[in-house]
Structures are given as structure tokens and as C-alpha cells.
Amino acid sequence: MYLRNNPVLQRELLVNLRTNKSFLLLAGYQLMLSLVVLAAWPADRRLDLTSNPESASRLVNLFFLGQYVIASLIAPSFSAGAVSGEKERQTYEMLLASPMRPGAIVFGKMVASLLHLGLLVIASLPIIALCLPLGGVSLYEVIAAYVGLLVSVVLYGAIGVFCSSYFTRTSSSIVVSYLAILPLVLAAITFWMLASGEFRLKVSLLVVPAFAIAAIGLMCANAAARMLYPPDFGSEGKEVIDLEREAEEAVGLVIQPDQFPDRLFAPPKKQELMADGTNPVYDKELHSEIFSQGTLMLRLVIQISMLLAIPLMGLFLFFQYDRSPWFVVYVIVFNLLVGPVFLAGSMTSERERQTLDLLLTTTLTPWQILSGKFIVGFRISFVLTSFLLWPLLLGTLMNDVFYTNWMSVLGMFAIVVMASLVNAFVALTCSLFCRRTSVSLIATYVVLLTLYVGPPALVTFSGLVQTVTATGAPVQFLGIASPFSALFALPLDGNLMRFGEGEWLNPGNLTTVYGYFGFSAAVLAVTSLAMWTRLNARRGLSE
Template identity: 50%
Template sequence: MLFRENPVLQRELISNLRMTRGFLLLFAYVAGLGMLVYAAWPANQTLDLARPEEAQKLVNLFFFGQYILVSLMTPSFAAGAITGERERESYEMLLASPLRPGSIVLGKLLASLTPLAELMICSLPIVMLCLPLGGVSLYEVLVAYVAMICSVGLFGMISLWCSSFFQRTSASLVASYMLILPLAMAGVLVWRALQQAAELRIMVVLAIVPIACLSVGALLWADVCRRLIKPPDLGSGGKQAIDLETEAKEAVGLYIERDQFPDKLFAPPKRTTFLDDDANPIYDKEMRSEIFSQGTLMLRLVIQISMGLALPVMAVCLFMQRQLAPWYIAYVLLFNLLVGPVFSADSLTSERERSTLDLLLTTLITPWQMLWGKLLSGLRVSSVLTSFLLWPVFLACLMPVGYWPNLLTMGGYFLIVGITATTTAITALFCSTVFKKSSSSLMCSYLVLATLFLAPVAANVFVQTFAAASNAAGVVAVAQATSPFAAAFNLPLTLDEWTNVERINTNIFWGYLGFSALYGGVLLLAMTQLFKVRWRVSE
């Protein structure tokens, strides 16, 4: 019942492996890694085996790229394993079946990890091509794959554990990313720190990593099984509305007071009076009922995890090593990239899923009111959450720690974060307008934003490492105008005995401002036309 005759595993594998997107994902993944190795392949016709540094850089780049890609894709497969059953209204039928909780959890976990296993197996021929270059032994390749397999298994279990706590896939996905990304970055840093000690790295990976991953995974496994045995939401279809009194009794850790400042900025209390005549009912409904109808568990976890991670980053980057201030801004931007789309990606897809979109479109509310009501409600929550992380930057500007001569640069940081928050919200709302499912809309939002924000930075690092003198360097420099990360790192910062003026290009900052304005305007116009033309709605 656990493996060969597990109906959950069989059903998930059949439905997932027959989808076209699985083959497209496999092709794109292998083609991308192949192009990466081809572009970084040494151009010398004769290889100097006594100098394997270039081969080591190539193999390390291959493994780091694959590790980050697989880590980012793991929640997309596993975070909706249980929340998807709730959204399809099949959760209670699954619990009423004769299957044991362990069988259900194992089936969901293996089905989620199978596509990732296919990707890692199909990448083996590519890495084998790098072995003849020297510098890396077969044992190191095997150790790298062991570390990657153990990490992906743990990340899948973390995503499944988050899926058992939340009612919506979007909330589970964000919580999974908030937990997995720090672990993935820690894994990269440890691997690089042990680069000069190959034997020690092999010992650590083979002796410590599997035991640690199995131990943590077993604890999460037991907790998920316990929740399936005694589900707290059985009998409600997972769609119950949680009132303030119930949430106050069951809340763990931080509790949000929706009638107190600053909590009411992003979680206003429920309305007890009539709407004003000129009020937007869409905005009021989204802010007071829709976004927080399932409680504030996801919100509380996001605040606690983000602030807990921000404390050491803030101390090091803003006060101890002030030249690293752009890295703290990068952390804030990454937080908004993860959290921002969640509150906007299901704005219209949720209406379709509840079959209320037709009713909404037959009301007297204009398309423009629907559009800005949906946009501002999601943007308000994400921007307030992001602003919590900007308070240390504001305090650093007030304190005499060396930032007073850089007030224009600090203002540029605030402007970049604000524009990025708006861009993420508009992108997620556009995806919600185009797609029919909230999960598809959210994943497309992450894909588009990662392509715009992160891909140019990764391409610049790649070009500077392997092809600094090529013509591609100029193209990549122009492409960085789409990335807020590149814009933040290209603002002048002058401190005591340190300056980065010689290494920056302020045109990237101005290019980002111009691109964001053009990009946001085009998407707003496109969404307005979709409301008018696609659904035949007139103002």
C-alpha cells in the first residue's frame, strides 16, 4: 500500500506525467543547462590540464545553477499537494478512504518529487561532458548529486508540511519559499566554504547532510500524519471563515490586532457600517473580507520569518559593514518578489473558480473600478509588509553612522522598493486576468518577475566570469535596466575610506525607472482592454 499499490501515488503520477507541461519543462530545463555549459565552455582549442580552474568554475556554475533551479521548483510541485485537495473539494473524501495517513503523505511526496528526479537524471549526461576538462573528480560529482537529492527531499517535505497547514495553495507556496530559500542559500555558502577542502566536503555531505535531512523530514512527516489523523477543519470543506475570537484563541506566536496600529494598515477590521456613496465596493470587499477570510496564519508566519531573517542581515549590512547596504535592499526586494504576487495573483481567478465573475461583470461597477480596486487591495498589503523591512533603513539614515552624505542614494533605495512593489502587483493582476486558475496565475507571475528581475543579474555574473570581453557584455548591461537588484547596486555609495563610484553605472537606475513606468502602463492598458473586449463589458 505504501509503494506499488499506493492509489494516491498512481493517480498523481498518471495525471502529472501525462500533461504537456511536464515534457515542456523537461525540454526547457535540459536545453537551458546545455546552453549554459556550451556558452561557458573554454574557447581554447588545446586544454591545459595543469590549470583546471576554468573547468572548476564551469562545473561549479552548473551545479549551483541546477541546485537553485531545483530548489525553486520544488515548492511549485509540493506546496499544493494537500491544499489542492481542499480547493478541489476532495479533501474529505481522501481522509474518509481506507488509506493510512502515511500512505497519503508518501504518495503525495513521491509524486511531487518524481518530476524533479527526472530533471536531475536527465542532467547527468551534460555534467559528464565536463569531466574530461579536469579539475573535478567523479566522486565530487556523485557527492554533489547526493547533497542535491537530500536537499530536494527535505524541501519537498517542508512544502508538503506547509500545505497541510493552509487552506490555499498561494499561502502554502509563500510559506514554503520563506523557509526553503534561507536553507538553499546556506547550502550554497557551505559548499563554497568547503571548496578548498575536498575531503572534508565529501565527509560532511555523506555523513551529516543525509542524517540532518532525514531527521528533520521525519519530524515533519510525523506532524503531517498527525494532522491528517485529526484534521482541525474536517466537515467544513476547508472553506470556513475564521472570526477574530477563534483566531485569538488558536493563534500561535504573533497575533494581529486588526483594530490597532499598525496592524490595521494591512488588515483592517470588518466593516460594521454602510459604505460611503463614493466608495469602491471591490476594494472594500477585498481588504475586509476576501484577503483575510481564511485568517491571518500566513500573514503572521511571513512577518515572523522575514523579521527574524532581517535582524542579522540588517546588523551586518547596515551597521557593521555599511558598504554592504545594497545587499540589505536586495533582501527587501527578494521579500517583495515572494510576497507581492500572492495578494494579487488570485484577484480574478478566484472569481472564476467561485463562478462569481459573471455576476460581478453584470453589476454597475465599471471595469476601471474593478481593476484599481483589485490592484490597490493587494498592493496595500504587500507594500505595508515590505515597509516593515524598510524601517531599519530609515533609522540608519537618522543615526550618525555615515549615511548622511548619501541621502540621495538612500532615497533611491526607497524609490526602487516602491516601484518594485507596484510592478509585482501589476504583473500578478495581469496574470490573474489572463489565466483561469489561481495556481497557474501565481506561478506565471513568479516566472515573469524572476525573468525580469533576476535573469539579467545572473546573466551579468555569467558574462563577467566567462566572457567579459565579448559583445554580449554590452547587451547584458542594457538588459539590467529591467532589474531592481541591478538598479540598487548601481547607485553611488560613499563611506569613510570606501566608495563604489568607479564600479557603478547610474544609467541602469534611470533605465529601471523608465522601463518600470513603460511596463506598468502597458499592462494596465492591456488589462483595461481585456475587460472591455474579452468579456464584452461596457462602461
């Protein structure tokens, strides 16, 4: 019932693996990895296994860590909608009424959602094997790396299924899954880069699998228990939750809309009619749409983000303050994960409820519709991000080494604001051009990760190619698309250069900083024009 005769597993495999998209994804993934190895392969006819093993080791580490990050980002997108997707499609109750055991349902959902990703990882083994003749890494390290990678993928998939059982919206499940996975990914990458030798092999082959198997079993058992006694049975997961009752029954953080700062993103209930001249889209989104499913996701987001921000604040703003831009990287990554969830479903939710045509036939202008949707989503996401900017402000005020770098500190805040705006505009644009909220959210993540992570990754890979092959082309100009490149291009003086005399920094390349703000302004203009054109065209069809 769990594996051989599991109808959920069979149905999901047929739907997911017998599509053209699955084969194209596998082919594209293999082609990309092949091009990476081909670009970094030495140009000599004979390989000297004793020369430059450190550079080859760095290449293999980059290859593996790149796969690890990609797999970590993809896993929740496959599994976080396993249960919540059934609720959105109104098939949840039908699934619960079947004679299948809850454990078999959860097992089938998780295996089906992760099998395709596992095939991608395993299919890359022949390519990584080609890097072994370059030296610097042994076969046992490759085996340990892939064991840790596969176990981590299953663990992250279980986290996605676990979150999916608690939420009625896939977008909420995805963002909480990403926030829960983020500290695990950071810890794993830090360990792999710092540890070496036999200790790393033992941890990867013994400790990580044991921890992952225990966590997977507990989360799957909890998800199965919620199916056995579903709290939302009979409502198809679409009930409107009473915020006051939820606050009384909540454990841990409680959001109080009548107090500061909670009222900034969770306004209290309306006690009077809407005033004349108020944007009805803004009023509806702020008082009903955003919080109609409760505040569980918001409470988890705040608790997880602050729990991770406190140690990072102490590390990067006080102990190793020369690496202070890394705390800002965490703030931007938080907004990248959380911000789009409030805007990527703005227009797709109207389409899914079949109310988009009704909205477009009103007397509201396209700018009123878009501005109402945007202001509400951006307001909530930026207030949540501001909670993480307080530690940055306090750290820079309490540590006098930042006093002579106040211009660069202001630049850090400005980069966070600009990145938050770009995230919001891209999410709203994807919501307007996609049909489903989950597709819109994933498309937003893909676009933003390409803009933000692509340029730094190309710069790093270009340095490795030049080291290994003595060839390569400068790609630093691509940094204008990434806030991370702009952060590390901010000029800092000698007070912040304790470790390595600032060699890890790009020494004050203000062209990258100015270029980033110019490029981001162009992105805002292009997305605004695209949204206005799309909404006008759709409105013309409705009329």
C-alpha cells in the same frame, strides 16, 4: 501500501508524467543546460587541463548553484498544493474517507510531486560530466554536490507538503513554503561558496542528509497526524474563520486590527453600512475576502521575515556596511515572494467561484474593479514590506557613514517602491489572463524571476565565458530590467568602500539606474493597458 500499491502515488504519476508538458519541460531544461556548457566550452582543439582551473571551477559552481536555486524554487510549486489542492477541488473529504493510511497518502503525494523534479536533476548529470575535463573540480565534489542537491529537493518538497496540510489555499501554502526555504537556500549557497575541500565533502555527504532525513520524517509525520484527526473535516476547508476567536487561540504573534500598525493591513470589523461613493470591490476585498481564511499566513510571514531581517540588518548595515545593498536585495526578494500572493488570485478567485460574469455585469467600470482589487492587495503587501524597510531606515540613520551617501540611500528606497509596484501589476495581470490561482501565482513568479534574475545571471555568465573562451558579448544593458542591477549601480563614496575598495560594485553606472525606472514605468503602462483591454473584452462577452 506506501509504494507498490499506493493508488494516490499511481494516480499522481499518471497525471503528472504522461502529459506533453512534462516531456517538453525535460527537453527544454536539458537544452538550456546544454547551451550553457556549449557557450562556455573552450574553442581550442586540445584541452590543457593545467590552464585556468579557477575559471573552470567557477563555471561548474555557477552550473551547480544555478540548478540548486532553480530546483529550490520549483520544489514548493510542485508540492505546496498536495493537500490544499484537494481542499480546493472539494475532494479532501473523499480522500480522507478512503481506506488508505494518512502516512501512505502523504508519502504518495510527496513522491509524486518531486519525482519529475528529481528526473530533471538526474538527467543533468551527463552534461555536468562534460565539464570535468576543464579541470578545477573533482568527481567526488560533483557527487557530493548532487547528493546535497537531491536531499535538499526532498527536504523542500516536505516543507511544501507540511505547509499544504495547514492551509486551505495553495497560494498561502506556496508563499509560506518559500519564506521557510529562503534562509535554508541562503545558508546552503554561502556554505558551498566559502567552504572547500574535504570539509565540504563531509558536510554534503554526512551532515546534510542526516539533518534532512530527520526534518522530513518529522514534517511528514505531522502532516499525516493532521489527516488522521483533521481539524477542518466536514467543511471542505472553506469555513470562514472568526478573527477574534483565532486571535484568542493563536500562539505567538497576534494581529490586533484595532491597533497600529496592524490596522494598516488588517482593518477591524465594520460597525456601520458602507458609505455612499465607496468602491464596493475595495470594501469587499478588504473586509472579507483577504482575511476570510484567517491570519495564520500573515502571522507566519511577519515572524519569519523579521527573524531573518534582524541578523541581516546587523551584518549588512553595521558590520559590513559596504555591502548594504544586499539588505535591500532581501527586502525585494521578500516582496517578490509575498506580494503576488495577495493579487495573483484577485480575478482567478472570481472565476473559480463562478462569480466573474456576475461581477462584470454590474454597473462598475473596469477601472473600479481593477483599482479596488489592486489597492487592497498592494496595501497589504507593501505594509508587510515596510516592516523590513524600518531596519534599513534605522541602520542608515544610526551609522554616520551613510550620511554622505544619502542620495543613494533614497535611491534604494525608490527601487524597493518601484519593484513592489511592478510585482503587484504583473501579479494582477497574470490573475486576469489565467484560469487558476495556482497557475497565476507560478506564472507571476516565472515572469518576475526572468526580469530580475535573468540579467544579472547573464552578466555573470558572460564574464565566465570571456574568461574561459576569450569570447563573449556585452550584456550589461539588460540590467535595466532588474532592480538588483540598479541597486548595485548606485554610486557610493569612499566611506562605504572598506572591503576590496568597492571592486564588487558597479562604480556608479547611473544609466542602469535611470534605465531601470524607465523600463519599470513602461512595464506598468503595458500591463495596465493589457488588463483594461482584457477586462473590456470579457465584459463585452458577458453583456
